[in-house]
Structures are given as C-alpha cells and as structure tokens.
Amino acid sequence: MHLEENSLFEENLFYLLAVIGSLITAVGLGAALYMEHSGHVVTGMNNQVVWGMPHVFAIFLVVAASGVLNVASIGSVFGKTLYKARAPLSGLLALAMLAAGLIIVMLDLGRADRMIVAMTHLNITSMFGWNTILYPGFFAIVGIYMWTLMDRKMNPYSKPAGLAAFIWRILLTTGTGSIFGFLVARQAYQSAMLAPMFIIMSFAWGLAVFMIVQKAMFSWNDKQLHPQIRARMKNLLGTFVAAVFYFVIVYHLTNLYFAKQTAFEHFILLSGGAFTVLFWGGYVLLGTLLPLLLLYAPAFSNRSGSVFAAASLVLVGAFSLLYVFIIGAQVFPLDIFPGMEVSSSFMDGKIDHYTPSLPEILLGFGGIGIAFTATAIGVRVLKFLPEDDIQKLENSGHMLD
Amino acid sequence: MKAVALALLLALTSVLALAGAPKPVIRIENPGQCIAPAAEMRKNHMEMLKHQRDRTLRQGIRGEAASLNECINCHAGKTSGTVTGQDGFCQQCHSYVAVKLDCWDCHQPKAGNQHAATGVKP
Amino acid sequence: MSAPQNRINNPSRRNFIAATAVGAASLGAVALAPGLHLIEVSQASAPSAGASSKVRWGMLIDTTKCASGCDECVQACNTENGINETVQDARQGSQWIRKIDLKDPQSGRQHSLPMMCQHCEKPPCVDVCPTGASMKRADGIVLVDRHICIGCRYCMMACPYKARSFVHQPLTEQNPQVPRGMGCVESCTFCVQRVDRGLKPACVEACPEGAMTFGDLNDPNSDIARRLANEASTQVRADLKLGLGVRYQGI
Incomplete structure (x- = not known):
C-alpha cells in the first residue's frame, strides 16, 4: 500500500475536514435522537405529508449512489480504459452514499429501535421489503468488486464482478423508483x-457527484485533469x-x-x-x-x-x-x-402545506456528513486518486473513441 | 499512557456499575395463583406473551391465560395502580437486567378497565 | 414450557380440563395440574376459536340518512378507542374515522358520509408493508400489528382512502382493550375488540339515524347481505378493484 506524502498543512487540513464531517454527522444523529424521543410531532411531517425532508435527502443519496457506480461500470463492463482508473473511487462513493441514504431512512422510522424486525420479517409483496434485500446485496457485490479492482491478484475477476455490480445497481434503482411506481393511491x-x-x-x-469529488481530489493533490x-x-x-x-x-x-x-x-x-x-x-x-x-x-x-x-x-x-x-x-x-x-x-x-422543521433538515445533512466523512477517510487511507497514463490512453486510441 | 487509559476506563465502568439499578424487590400486591409457577414465569413470560399476542392479534383468539391485562390485575401496585414506574413490578426487574420494556408504550399499564381512556396524562 | 405440552400431549388430562371447566367456575382460583394454574373463571374458560374465513365482516353505509353536521360516529370511535390526545397541529392527530362532505359541482347536490378503513379484500397497505405488520385477519378485518410495525409510513402512502394515521407523539392512558402508541401506524379496526365479543363497532351503534349496518357479508341471512342483494350500493374507487368491505349507498 502506498500512502501519498502530504505536507503538514495538508495533513492538518485533512483532520479539519474529518472533524467538520464528523460534527455534521453528530448533529444529524442528535437530531434523529431528538425526533425519536419526542416523536414526529417535532417534524413538519403529518398524516397527509408522511414522507418529508429526510426522504428527499435519503432518496437523493440512494439514487446518486447507484449512479456513481456507473463510472466504474463504464470501465469494467464496457471496457473504456479511461474510466478504469476511476473505478475504485466510484465504488467508494457508491458505498458511502448508499450507507448514508439508508441511515437517514432508518433513523426517520417511527420505531427506529426495531430495525432488527425489518431485517427478520420480510413481506415479499412489498417493494420496501425487496429493497431490504437489494441494499445489503449492493454492499456485498460492490465490496467484492472493489476488492477485485484494488488487489492485483484479484484483477482478473474484475470484469465479471463489475458486470454483476452493474446488473445489481440497475435492479436497485428500479427498486427505488418502484417504491413510488407501485403506489396506486x-x-x-x-x-x-x-x-x-x-x-x-x-x-x-x-x-455529477463523481466529477465534483474528482475535482476536489485533483486540486488537493495539485494535479490537473487532462x-x-x-x-x-x-x-x-x-x-x-x-x-x-x-x-x-x-x-x-x-x-x-x-x-x-x-x-x-x-x-x-x-x-x-x-x-x-x-x-x-x-x-x-x-x-x-x-x-x-x-x-x-x-x-x-x-x-x-x-x-x-x-x-x-x-x-x-x-x-x-x-x-x-x-x-x-x-x-x-x-x-x-x-x-x-x-x-x-x-x-x-x-x-x-409542509414546512420542514430543523431536526429533519439536520438529519438530512447528517446523512451528507456521513457520506462526506466516509469518503474523506477512505480517500486518505487507501489509494483512490484516479491516475491517468495519458500517453497510454492516446496510444491505445481511448482518448478518441 | 496505555496504563492510564486502561485505569480510567476501569474506574469509569465501575462507577457506572455502582450507579446501576437497585436489586428488585418482588412484591405481589394481589397475591393469588399465577398461571404458572414463579420459576417458569420468570424464565418464559416473554415467550408466553409473545405467542399469545400473535394468536390474539392475527387469529383473533381471545381469552388465553397469558395476557397483559391479566398480568396487571395481580401485579399492579396497590397505591400506584400500575406495573411501571420506579417500584413497578415489571419496571423494577427490567431496569435491573437492563432489558428495554416497551409493552407499556402502547398497552395500558394500569389495572382495572374502569377508567376512561383519554390518550393523555390525566 | 410445560403448560401447553400438558394440554396437547395428554388426552386424558385435556378431557379432565374440559370436565372440570364447569366445576372450576365456582371455585375461583384453582390448580388443575402441576404447571397449569387457573385463577379466574374468565381465564379458565377455553379461549375463543378466533377469526374464521367463513365470515367476512362488512359495513353498509346509507349516505342519504347521514346528516352533514353530525359526527356522532367519530365521537363514538374516539371514546371507544381512546383517541383523545391533544395535538397542536390537527394534521398530526389520528383520525380513524372522519366525516367527508361531498358536493357534485355540476348538479350542486350535497351529501355527507363517514370515511374509514375500507377493509379491502386486497389491501394495498398489506402489499407494501415491508415487515408484514399490516395484515388481514381471516374474517377480512385489516389490522396493524404494532408489535412489528417499524413506522415507515409506506402503507399511508399506499392507501387510496387516507384511512391511516401515524402516532406522532408519546401516548399514555390508552384504553386497555385498544393498545396504541408513538411511532406506529394505526387505523380503523372495525372495533375488533367488540366484534370478537359479538358486539357491533362503536360507530354503528352510535349512529342516531341508523345509517350504518354491520354484519357478515358471507351469511346470506344477515341483514347486511340481504340488503346488499336487493339494494344498489357502491364501493369507493371501485376502479381499483380492491374488493372493499365497506359499501356506500346514495353516492
């Protein structure tokens, strides 16, 4: 494993970012605890608007999580060399964002203390029920896929693993869309x-998320994207x-x-x-x-x-x-x-009319904080920076196709 | 450094242990005969209640021996009228063994069906 | 657990229990066998048979008899089920049954009706519930099993009748027969605690105009089945083909 060498300033900046991310996360978790204790009476949600701000954040994170994995899929499944260098970062972001989205949904439950019930009781006619299979499956498959990408011994398996991850992510987003699509009411x-x-x-x-993160990482390392x-x-x-x-x-x-x-x-x-x-x-x-x-x-x-x-x-x-x-x-x-x-x-x-209350908004941002912190730490300890061999790309014609 | 941290941790946990719930005093306010011997009740009351609740709610079978409303008829405090609260029959043990008790979040913990349900604290 | 084993595995003991059931009634507290103790008569009598699929509970509401300003059914429901908590925002309060006023914009005809859980034969809430907490009893009554409800509110998104409410705040002082509490979804139960005792739902009993009829749709001799066979009635949002247990007349 090769660690980037950082200047003292960068080192401190990293810890500052990690602390900020953790603080946002902590505030979000605190807000969830407050909602859990007081009941949803402290939110703007009611019996007409039953899903509110937390769900906007959660669904954004879940949808974007499956989408960010596309960058890896384009590399592994569709053989575009340019994207292969980006596959590990894409996998990391996918896992971090999906985890964050799911944590928001879980913490918004009326009985968040009963998560174990959701895992042990499954109603197969429920799109939500299916999603409780699709999400852990995504973690497992993307985890294995990242292993095949980042461990040289496992590299030969990256194509089938990438294909499996691609198919699974299509299923997952279909599941997310169908949460709404199957509602007749x-x-x-x-x-x-x-x-x-x-x-x-x-x-x-x-x-879009990937490009923002990529830009931040390149700036951090004083590099320019070709x-x-x-x-x-x-x-x-x-x-x-x-x-x-x-x-x-x-x-x-x-x-x-x-x-x-x-x-x-x-x-x-x-x-x-x-x-x-x-x-x-x-x-x-x-x-x-x-x-x-x-x-x-x-x-x-x-x-x-x-x-x-x-x-x-x-x-x-x-x-x-x-x-x-x-x-x-x-x-x-x-x-x-x-x-x-x-x-x-x-x-x-x-x-x-619906006015989101502060705890709801904080819970949503707490989710973003989780994704941010997980990504920042992941990027710090492992090698996720896309490194492009421009000469090789040009020679192989991949810059043009 | 490590030794200091360890010592601190030990000190903290022992303080927490000391601050834990007092040993429960089991007092049955309306003594009679329970649906099963005490040892069995202690060990299995949760299983009895769990299976009874599923049969009652899902199959509509009513009048089984194990039932929360019957529990409180004998076990609710004479003065407090309830099984919850600091001296409550249920609460005492559950605090002692640190098992979350959430039956009474929804079920009425007071004995007697006479009072009018108001949904809020009187 | 030894008690159930005793009951199931030992036929002579089971007969003995049946034989002594009458005797036990006069004795009050009695020990029948080791590990099987009965305190009171009400408990000693055998548990009820439970909901049967031969029965299909249903309701017929004649809206021509339903007065616009009257909410006796709503009040009766609240009393029976202990729904009296104060809420700052009415939209966060539970409404198991509500009165809806309707007006036909073309003809100007106005009428009023009570709306509650329609106890569908194919309930969308049961289909979407991730844990199976939303369930339908054999006799067609749709309930929420709050023991496994996680409070996700997906059923509320799915219900075409907005029949469900989410408990937004901590509750105490529930009706002992009707447990309800924060963080779970709830709705009309057809007063299952009354129906199981052979009574009618509270709203039906309370209606001063006798506009609500409750009974077994499967029993051809029941009042409700006879009326449905001879009089016109409609299901709300019949286009959804959910097979409703509640029917309306005059809409």
Missing part, C-alpha cells in the same frame, strides 16, 4: 415510467442531464393529457407556489438549462470551473426535482371521490 406516482426515470436520474446525479478526459466526462454528463429532462417532459406531458391528472399538473406547473418555483427555477433553469449551457456553450466550453459549476448545479436541480416529486405529490389531495368537491377535517380536497 397517489396522483403523481403509479407510473411504470418511474423506474427507468430513476435510473437515468441516477446516471446524471451520480456522475482537458480531453474532462471533455469526455462533461459531454457524458450533458447527455445524461438532457436525458433526464426528456423523461421529465414526457412524464408531465402524459399527465397533462389525462383529464384526471390535469389538476395535479396545474398545481405543480402553475399554481403550486414554492413547488412551482422549485420546479421551474430549481430544476428546469438552475438544474438543467444552465448546466447544459455551461457544458456546451463555446464561451465556457471545457473550463474546469464551468464544468465544476455545472455539476454542482445538476445537484441543485436534483434536490429541487426530488422535493417537488416527493413532497409536492403528497401535498396534493387524494382523489377519493373523482369529480366531486370534497371537504373534511383531514385535508380532503385541500392542498396541504
């Missing part, structure tokens, strides 16, 4: 489109961002076409207040159009700063889209009596 969900949509979202968000490599990765990101946009457009267009869904679409696209602003401003403008501009407009083209900004904005868009998708859909009332005007003591026929 809510207007916004119940669509088979959600599974493929979640997969393409994971491609875009995972790659412009041609950056160009290839930013083009891939642009393609994914555009593909997500396509799915979002088709999803809303089909909804607009069904008369029973038009009221819901009107709410999200026009009259939904914060949700409308987040959709158009957060997702469409900041999260899609601006990144595409930064990635493709000749004026910004392939500058390190603009690619970094684009990747960050994609994440802003991701959170906006998930907030609208998860919370906006629950705020809108259930259509129990189609065609009737309804009112009751339980928000029937009324649009609910």
Whole structure:
C-alpha cells in the first residue's frame, strides 16, 4: 500500500475536514435522537405529508449512489480504459452514499429501535421489503468488486464482478423508483415510467457527484485533469442531464393529457407556489438549462470551473426535482371521490402545506456528513486518486473513441 | 499512557456499575395463583406473551391465560395502580437486567378497565 | 414450557380440563395440574376459536340518512378507542374515522358520509408493508400489528382512502382493550375488540339515524347481505378493484 506524502498543512487540513464531517454527522444523529424521543410531532411531517425532508435527502443519496457506480461500470463492463482508473473511487462513493441514504431512512422510522424486525420479517409483496434485500446485496457485490479492482491478484475477476455490480445497481434503482411506481393511491406516482426515470436520474446525479469529488481530489493533490478526459466526462454528463429532462417532459406531458391528472399538473406547473418555483427555477433553469449551457456553450466550453459549476448545479436541480416529486405529490389531495368537491377535517380536497422543521433538515445533512466523512477517510487511507497514463490512453486510441 | 487509559476506563465502568439499578424487590400486591409457577414465569413470560399476542392479534383468539391485562390485575401496585414506574413490578426487574420494556408504550399499564381512556396524562 | 405440552400431549388430562371447566367456575382460583394454574373463571374458560374465513365482516353505509353536521360516529370511535390526545397541529392527530362532505359541482347536490378503513379484500397497505405488520385477519378485518410495525409510513402512502394515521407523539392512558402508541401506524379496526365479543363497532351503534349496518357479508341471512342483494350500493374507487368491505349507498 502506498500512502501519498502530504505536507503538514495538508495533513492538518485533512483532520479539519474529518472533524467538520464528523460534527455534521453528530448533529444529524442528535437530531434523529431528538425526533425519536419526542416523536414526529417535532417534524413538519403529518398524516397527509408522511414522507418529508429526510426522504428527499435519503432518496437523493440512494439514487446518486447507484449512479456513481456507473463510472466504474463504464470501465469494467464496457471496457473504456479511461474510466478504469476511476473505478475504485466510484465504488467508494457508491458505498458511502448508499450507507448514508439508508441511515437517514432508518433513523426517520417511527420505531427506529426495531430495525432488527425489518431485517427478520420480510413481506415479499412489498417493494420496501425487496429493497431490504437489494441494499445489503449492493454492499456485498460492490465490496467484492472493489476488492477485485484494488488487489492485483484479484484483477482478473474484475470484469465479471463489475458486470454483476452493474446488473445489481440497475435492479436497485428500479427498486427505488418502484417504491413510488407501485403506489396506486397517489396522483403523481403509479407510473411504470418511474423506474427507468430513476435510473437515468441516477446516471446524471451520480456522475455529477463523481466529477465534483474528482475535482476536489485533483486540486488537493495539485494535479490537473487532462482537458480531453474532462471533455469526455462533461459531454457524458450533458447527455445524461438532457436525458433526464426528456423523461421529465414526457412524464408531465402524459399527465397533462389525462383529464384526471390535469389538476395535479396545474398545481405543480402553475399554481403550486414554492413547488412551482422549485420546479421551474430549481430544476428546469438552475438544474438543467444552465448546466447544459455551461457544458456546451463555446464561451465556457471545457473550463474546469464551468464544468465544476455545472455539476454542482445538476445537484441543485436534483434536490429541487426530488422535493417537488416527493413532497409536492403528497401535498396534493387524494382523489377519493373523482369529480366531486370534497371537504373534511383531514385535508380532503385541500392542498396541504409542509414546512420542514430543523431536526429533519439536520438529519438530512447528517446523512451528507456521513457520506462526506466516509469518503474523506477512505480517500486518505487507501489509494483512490484516479491516475491517468495519458500517453497510454492516446496510444491505445481511448482518448478518441 | 496505555496504563492510564486502561485505569480510567476501569474506574469509569465501575462507577457506572455502582450507579446501576437497585436489586428488585418482588412484591405481589394481589397475591393469588399465577398461571404458572414463579420459576417458569420468570424464565418464559416473554415467550408466553409473545405467542399469545400473535394468536390474539392475527387469529383473533381471545381469552388465553397469558395476557397483559391479566398480568396487571395481580401485579399492579396497590397505591400506584400500575406495573411501571420506579417500584413497578415489571419496571423494577427490567431496569435491573437492563432489558428495554416497551409493552407499556402502547398497552395500558394500569389495572382495572374502569377508567376512561383519554390518550393523555390525566 | 410445560403448560401447553400438558394440554396437547395428554388426552386424558385435556378431557379432565374440559370436565372440570364447569366445576372450576365456582371455585375461583384453582390448580388443575402441576404447571397449569387457573385463577379466574374468565381465564379458565377455553379461549375463543378466533377469526374464521367463513365470515367476512362488512359495513353498509346509507349516505342519504347521514346528516352533514353530525359526527356522532367519530365521537363514538374516539371514546371507544381512546383517541383523545391533544395535538397542536390537527394534521398530526389520528383520525380513524372522519366525516367527508361531498358536493357534485355540476348538479350542486350535497351529501355527507363517514370515511374509514375500507377493509379491502386486497389491501394495498398489506402489499407494501415491508415487515408484514399490516395484515388481514381471516374474517377480512385489516389490522396493524404494532408489535412489528417499524413506522415507515409506506402503507399511508399506499392507501387510496387516507384511512391511516401515524402516532406522532408519546401516548399514555390508552384504553386497555385498544393498545396504541408513538411511532406506529394505526387505523380503523372495525372495533375488533367488540366484534370478537359479538358486539357491533362503536360507530354503528352510535349512529342516531341508523345509517350504518354491520354484519357478515358471507351469511346470506344477515341483514347486511340481504340488503346488499336487493339494494344498489357502491364501493369507493371501485376502479381499483380492491374488493372493499365497506359499501356506500346514495353516492
């Protein structure tokens, strides 16, 4: 094992980062403990909006976790040498983010103390139940895959392991999307489109996370990403961002076409207040159009700063889209009596409002803290920095294909 | 250095042990005959209750011998009226052996079905 | 455990227990055999047979009789099930049954009805529950097994009737027959604790207009089965084909 030699300043900076990450994590865990003790009465969640801010963070982390593994898959499964150097980092990020996402979901449970029940009782008709198999499986398979990548003796097995990890991650994201897709009750969900949509979202968000981390690591080590490599990765990101946009457009267009869904679409696209602003401003403008501009407009083209900004904005868009998708859909009332005007003591026929409380938000950030700390420590103790042999890449023609 | 750390750890754990729950005093407020001998109850009450709860909830079988409501009829304190709290029949042992007791988070720990359920502390 | 073994493995002892059941009634506390002690008559009598799949409990609600401002059924439910906790935000409080006022925007016709768990034959909440805590008894009553509910609220996302509530705060002072507590999901149980004793659900008993009928849908001689055979009724969101145990008239 070869450890990077760091200056004293860098050494101290690392410990500072680790301490900050741990502090954020600790605050998040404290918030969860507080919620667990007081009950969900201290959150903004209620019987209409049953999933709130923690779930926005958790689903982002889980979706992006499976997506970030794509970088490795492109290397191992599709044989692109350029990405092979990035495979270990991609695996590490996938594990760190998935763990963080799952910890958020677990800590938000009404009875988090009964996690053992969730592991020992399995209802096979439940998409959640399936996910309790898919997630540990992902850890195991990605763990083995990373072993084949990082242990020279195991290298020959990296291709089959990479293929297994790729197939598993597709299953996993299908499972995540289907948590919503299999819900017949809510207007916004119940669509088979959600599974493929979640997969393409994971491609875009995972790659954006990867590029941000990669940029940070290169800066840390006073290295420059080769412009041609950056160009290839930013083009891939642009393609994914555009593909997500396509799915979002088709999803809303089909909804607009069904008369029973038009009221819901009107709410999200026009009259939904914060949700409308987040959709158009957060997702469409900041999260899609601006990144595409930064990635493709000749004026910004392939500058390190603009690619970094684009990747960050994609994440802003991701959170906006998930907030609208998860919370906006629950705020809108259930259509129990189609065609009737309804009112009751339980928000029937009324649009609910949701304000996330501080503990919820802290729990979400605690998850980010877990992913950050795990990555920082992993990167520090093992060799995860992508090292590109430019000459070899050029000779083999991999820079061009 | 290591020895100091070890000594500190030992000191800390012994303080914690001293601060632990007092030995339970078993007092049966309404003595009668239990559904099984004390030794068996001590060893198996959780299993009895667990199987009974599943049969009652999932199969609708009612009136079995093991039942929380029947437990409290004999074991609730005469003055406190409950099996929880510091002197509570259930709580005392569970604190002593440090086993989390969460039956009474949902089940009513007071004896007698007379009181009106209010859902909040009176 | 020796008690159940005694019961199962020894036929003569089992007969003995049956034979002495009547005698035991007058004795009060009695020891039948080593390891098998009975204190009171109520316990000494054999446990009930339990829910049977021959029965399918159901409810018929005549909305033409249901008055808009009346919430007697809701009050009765709250009393029976001990749902009286104070909540700062009403949306975080439990509502096992609620009144919904409906208005047809085209004709202007208005009416009112109680909405609660519809006790589906194919309940989405049972399908989605990761642990199997959401379950359906043999007699069609849909319940939450709070012993294994982890509070994920996926069933609340899945229920098309918004029939379920999550307990957002610590509770004390529950009804001894109706355990409920923080962190679990709950919903209408058809007052299972009453039904198992041969009583009707509290809401049915309380309705001043007699708008709610409860009974066994599988028994052709029951009041509810006869009415359903002869009168028009609807299931809410019948398009979902969930096979509801609760039917409405006049909507």
